Amino acid sequence: MSNEEVRTGVWFVGARGSVATTAVTGCAAITAGLHPPTGMATETPAFARSALPALPSLVFGGHDVACAPLPKRAEELTAAGVLPHGLARAVAGDLAVADAEIRPGGPLPGDTRSDEELIAAFAADLVDFQDRLDLARVVVINVSSTEPVPTPDAPRLAPSSLYASAAVRTGCPYVNFTPSTGLHTPDLLTAAAARGLPHAGRDGKTGQTLLRSVLAPMFVQRALAVRAWSGTNLLGGGDGAALADPAAAAAKNAGKERVLSDVLGAAPEGEVHIDDVPALGDWKTAWDHVAFEGFLGSRMVLQTIWQGCDSALAAPLVLDLARLAARAHAVGLSGPLTELGFYFKDPDGGSSALAEQYGELLAFAERLREPR
Numbered sequence: 001m002s003n004e005e006v007r008t009g010v011w012f013v014g015a016r017g018s019v020a021t022t023a024v025t026g027c028a029a030i031t032a033g034l035h036p037p038t039g040m041a042t043e044t045p046a047f048a049r050s051a052l053p054a055l056p057s058l059v060f061g062g063h064d065v066a067c068a069p070l071p072k073r074a075e076e077l078t079a080a081g082v083l084p085h086g087l088a089r090a091v092a093g094d095l096a097v098a099d100a101e102i103r104p105g106g107p108l109p110g111d112t113r114s115d116e117e118l119i120a121a122f123a124a125d126l127v128d129f130q131d132r133l134d135l136a137r138v139v140v141i142n143v144s145s146t147e148p149v150p151t152p153d154a155p156r157l158a159p160s161s162l163y164a165s166a167a168v169r170t171g172c173p174y175v176n177f178t179p180s181t182g183l184h185t186p187d188l189l190t191a192a193a194a195r196g197l198p199h200a201g202r203d204g205k206t207g208q209t210l211l212r213s214v215l216a217p218m219f220v221q222r223a224l225a226v227r228a229w230s231g232t233n234l235l236g237g238g239d240g241a242a243l244a245d246p247a248a249a250a251a252k253n254a255g256k257e258r259v260l261s262d263v264l265g266a267a268p269e270g271e272v273h274i275d276d277v278p279a280l281g282d283w284k285t286a287w288d289h290v291a292f293e294g295f296l297g298s299r300m301v302l303q304t305i306w307q308g309c310d311s312a313l314a315a316p317l318v319l320d321l322a323r324l325a326a327r328a329h330a331v332g333l334s335g336p337l338t339e340l341g342f343y344f345k346d347p348d349g350g351s352s353a354l355a356e357q358y359g360e361l362l363a364f365a366e367r368l369r370e371p372r
Contacts, residue, residue, distance in 0.1 A: 008053040009135040010322045011126060011172070013163045014144030015062025015102045017238060018282050018311035019177070021073040021095075022082060023143075023318045024060050028094035029087055031056045039316030041342075041361065042323050050368040051330075052323040061101030061129050063122060063163065064144075065108055070099040080281045082309050101129060107159065115157050115165075122166035130170075139325045140167035140174050141318060142201075145238055147180040161185060168192050173325040176201030177318060179346065196334040198325055203345040206313035207306050208233060208272075208286035209256050213354040215290070215302070216263035225293040229260055230270035232287045236280035239310060256345060262352035282311050317343050327368050339364035 012020040029035040037043035042052055068076075074088035074095055088095070103125045106118055113121070130138045142160055150158045157165065160180035167174040168183070168191045176182035176199075183192060183199055192199055205213065208231060219226050261267045270289075290302040321343055328337055341347030342357035351357055 006136045007057050007059050008326045009059050009129055009138035011138050011140045012062035013142040014064055016064040016066045016068060016073055017143055019143040019314045021070055021077060022311040022315040024098045025074050025083060025091055026315050027055055027058055027319060028091035034090060040320055042320045046362050047365045050365045051370045052327050059133055059135060060098040063103055063105035065105045070095040082282050082311055118162050119165045122163055123169045126166060126170045126172060137326055137329055138172045139322045140172045141322060142176045142178050142182050146178055150181055164188055168195055171195055173197055173329045174199040175321045175325050177204040179203040198328040198333045198337050200325060200337040200340040201344060204314050204317055205343060205345045207308055209259055209345045211304060211306055213259045213352055216260055217353040219292060220263060226264055226268045227293055228269040228291040230289045231272040233274045234277045235284035236278045237282045258346055259352040282309050284310050
């Protein structure tokens with residue numbers, strides 16, 4: 001059976017958010033020949049023989065606490081300039097089909113269910129999705145809002161870990177595209193290993209950190225001493241609102257700062273600030289100010305500005321990760337997929353420099369190939 005005939009489930013945690021909505025819309029648009037697969041590494045020649053699930057074979061569903069249907073969310077993203085005009089109408093049927101597979105998430109305010117009851121309910125949704133639609137496998141991808149880091153004495157699992165527990169219980173590969181805890185607890189990592197599941201994360205690398213992972217190696221390779229590296233982010237939408245919480249912002253910044261520590265050998269002076277600007281919606285601006293020292297102590301500065309639409313940057317990466325995790329599961333790989341560090345701020349091991357990560361990703365593409 002070809003990879004076009006085998007159907008693969010993609011289950012989004014945060015299925016009605018901007019990233020998931022853009023990913024579902026984009027997959028439908030590419031499949032229909034309405035737009036090219038811009039931003040998808042898996043659609044480049046390097047992956048042509050990796051036997052990844054074909055885009056038309058992906059079947060979408062998910063959990064969310066929000067109620068607005070995907071066609072409506074796509075209309076909102078069109079009004080915000082994220083999606084091109086007319087596209088939501090052109091793929092309205094695909095959006096409606098995916099929306100019919102979205103189930104209530106949790107815990108909602110007033111929800112009295114225990115962790116075990118929630119995990120069991122989420123797991124039942126995954127099993128129903130896979131069995132009813134005759135899917136070869138289901139990849140669970142967390143694209144929900146950033147959570148604060150749980151305290152050591154927290155009486156309950158973080159919501160992201162409830163969904164990750166359901167993925168492990170049902171034997172689903174898991175991808176954490178957020179900085180939230182998800183699978184990263186000792187018990188869940190042990191359980192995932194026992195089930196032989198591949199997983200990848202954390203926190204998708206779409207803007208400021210992507211640029212840092214390119215620039216930081218330049219300073220090392222040219223033997224230029226970085227004295228300080230500071231940054232500011234302006235963003236709106238759901239991310240801006242979530243990251244207005246200092247605890248959630250701290251979780252986000254941990255991944256942003258990791259690349260500098262890893263590549264430079266130590267964290268330079270400076271911090272990253274995140275400001276919620278609701279008027280920006282799904283668009284974000286990131287500034288970086290790098291103070292460095294050159295020959296004979298000459299002091300110099302590099303400043304960068306990154307402006308982009310977060311969901312449009314993230315969606316192609318999410319589709320890549322769904323296909324790569326599914327193929328890894330199909331060939332029997334398990335544990336952290338360190339070769340997918342190319343996609344994350346806080347990867348599961350390996351280099352933090354983008355060029356090295358890309359080399360590892362290409363080697364992974366070779367590893368996934370079917371024998372001739």
